[in-house]
Amino acid sequence: AQSVAQPEDQVNVAEGNPLTVKCTYSVSGNPYLFWYVQYPNRGLQFLLKYITGDNLVKGSYGFEAEFNKSQTSFHLKKPSALVSDSALYFCAVRDWRNAGKSTFGDGTTLTVKP
Amino acid sequence: KAGVTQTPRYLIKTRGQQVTLSCSPISGHRSVSWYQQTPGQGLQFLFEYFSETQRNKGNFPGRFSGRQFSNSRSEMNVSTLELGDSALYLCASSLAGGQADTQYFGPGTRLTVL
Numbered sequence: 001a002q003s004v005a006q007p008e009d010q011v012n013v014a015e016g017n018p019l020t021v022k023c024t025y026s027v028s029g030n031p032y033l034f035w036y037v038q039y040p041n042r043g044l045q046f047l048l049k050y051i052t053g054d055n056l057v058k059g060s061y062g063f064e065a066e067f068n069k070s071q072t073s074f075h076l077k078k079p080s081a082l083v084s085d086s087a088l089y090f091c092a093v094r095d096w097r098n099a100g101k102s103t104f105g106d107g108t109t110l111t112v113k114p
Numbered sequence: 115k116a117g118v119t120q121t122p123r124y125l126i127k128t129r130g131q132q133v134t135l136s137c138s139p140i141s142g143h144r145s146v147s148w149y150q151q152t153p154g155q156g157l158q159f160l161f162e163y164f165s166e167t168q169r170n171k172g173n174f175p176g177r178f179s180g181r182q183f184s185n186s187r188s189e190m191n192v193s194t195l196e197l198g199d200s201a202l203y204l205c206a207s208s209l210a211g212g213q214a215d216t217q218y219f220g221p222g223t224r225l226t227v228l
Contacts, residue, residue: 099212
């Protein structure tokens with residue numbers, strides 16, 4: 001069965017500093033990995049995805065993620081954090097056997113302080 | 115393109131009642147998935163519809179059901195509501211529900227059961 005772990009419930013960074021939100025996954029076969037962001041009382045917004053190819057994936061709002069097959073990780077990164085990046089971040093994995101189903105991690109709350 | 119829309123945005127019901135939630139996918143998207151989001155359980159997959167057929171189902175009781183219409187719009191129904199059904203219900207659409215397809219989420223319907 002597919003699964004995702006986000007080991008940190010909370011990440012705190014200062015504005016202008018780099019940020020990393022961690023994600024590890026378990027899936028049979030090739031992984032299809034996604035990052036989403038959720039603001040209060042809103043749905044999930046797609047940030048980026050890894051399907052195949054380059055291990056460094058670039059996405060929306062200056063975010064990028066690094067895929068590491070040997071460590072089964074897909075960490076979200078941003079070189080310089082903004083206060084407006086403060087939100088709840090979810091990592092998700094898809095499995096070819098489960099049409100239309102994403103399995104999500106528990107989420108990481110990112111707080112960027114001015 | 116217009117995004118995924120969900121109606122209503124907020125609902126208050128009492129135990130034992132039933133409720134119907136609606137989701138209109140992005141134009142051209144044929145796969146619609148439903149998720150339940152709660153503080154304790156996180157994001158849980160309910161079911162996925164493609165071309166009016168349920169292709170995948172999560173681990174929820176039979177009180178939770180859904181359907182999809184020929185224009186890809188989808189509804190989900192919860193009968194005999196319980197207090198534990200209070201949650202944010204999210205709908206997501208994608209082109210065909212394949213593992214590489216990005217799911218785009220609506221703003222959600224906040225259901226409160228009293």
